[in-house]
Amino acid sequence: AQTVTQSQPEMSVQEAETVTLSCTYDTSESDYYLFWYKQPPSRQMILVIRQEAYKQQNATENRFSVNFQKAAKSFSLKISDSQLGDAAMYFCAYRSAIGERAGGTSYGKLTFGQGTILTVHP
Amino acid sequence: DTGVSQNPRHKITKRGQNVTFRCDPISEHNRLYWYRQTLGQGPEFLTYFQNEAQLEKSRLLSDRFSAERPKGSFSTLEIQRTEQGDSAMYLCASSRPGTGGTEQYFGPGTRLTVT
Numbered sequence: 001a002q003t004v005t006q007s008q009p010e011m012s013v014q015e016a017e018t019v020t021l022s023c024t025y026d027t028s029e030s031d032y033y034l035f036w037y038k039q040p041p042s043r044q045m046i047l048v049i050r051q052e053a054y055k056q057q058n059a060t061e062n063r064f065s066v067n068f069q070k071a072a073k074s075f076s077l078k079i080s081d082s083q084l085g086d087a088a089m090y091f092c093a094y095r096s097a098i099g100e101r102a103g104g105t106s107y108g109k110l111t112f113g114q115g116t117i118l119t120v121h122p
Numbered sequence: 123d124t125g126v127s128q129n130p131r132h133k134i135t136k137r138g139q140n141v142t143f144r145c146d147p148i149s150e151h152n153r154l155y156w157y158r159q160t161l162g163q164g165p166e167f168l169t170y171f172q173n174e175a176q177l178e179k180s181r182l183l184s185d186r187f188s189a190e191r192p193k194g195s196f197s198t199l200e201i202q203r204t205e206q207g208d209s210a211m212y213l214c215a216s217s218r219p220g221t222g223g224t225e226q227y228f229g230p231g232t233r234l235t236v237t
Contacts, residue, residue: 004164037228044125045165045213045228091164107178108153108217110226112164 002027002094006113013082014121020067021077021116023092031097034068034075035110040088048090051075053097079118087120124148126229128214134235135204142200143232147216154197155226156189158182159211168212171197204236 003026013019025034036048051059051068059066063083067076079086092113127146135141147154152173157165168187170178173194183189186204191197201208211233215226 006164044230047225050225093164107170107172108224108226109155109167109170109178110157110165111167115162115164 002111004092004094004111004113006092006116008116010117012119017082018080021090023075025073025094033095035093036077037091038088082120084120089115089117091115126216126227128229128232132233137236140202142198143212145197145214151216152219153217155215156199157213165213206236209236
């Protein structure tokens with residue numbers, strides 16, 4: 001079974017500064033996706049960024065980027081130019097892709113880490 | 123699209139009562155997932171539907187839990203004989219058919235409190 005670990009229960013950053021959230025995972029699979037989701041207080045979870053394991057290039061979405069180290073099974077999220085609206089709980093998640101490249105489909109269930117609460121100080 | 127909706131948003135019930143939650147996915151999404159999230163933790167997978175077929179169930183889904191998705195549209199999650207340990211946020215998510223790390227869109231959740 002796959003596991004996802006976020007070792008930082010809480011992080012804080014000053015507005016306009018950069019912060020990095022850590023995530024490690026354990027899997028025996030070679031093909032998978034990794035995601036970072038954001039859950040603002042009392043609001044719906046939304047996708048921030050995704051990474052395909054077979055792609056070596058790190059994903060980037062505007063101020064959000066990842067550092068994907070497949071051999072180390074590490075997947076950190078960097079938020080640049082932090083904004084007050086970035087304050088939320090952030091979850092790292094894993095999804096198997098086994099079977100998809102052969103033309104099948106995987107069920108797509110997500111395995112989440114415990115989350116990191118990010119506070120942004122003005 | 124109007125997003126994933128869940129009803130009710132909050133439910134308080136006494137131990138031993140039955141409760142039912144509803145999820146309406148985004149209209150063209152054939153995949154539907156239920157997750158449970160306890161306070162301060164990440165969501166845990168409960169079950170998955172592709173159209174009306176329930177294709178995967180977690181061991182977390184005890185015999186007291188049942189989920190349906192008639193006609194492949196909305197889904198219901200029923201908990202019978204609720205226990206205090208069932209108190210949690212129940213999240214529903216839906217996604218389009220296909221591969222490629224298709225994004226799951228989450229609803230706002232139903233917060234269950236069992237007293």
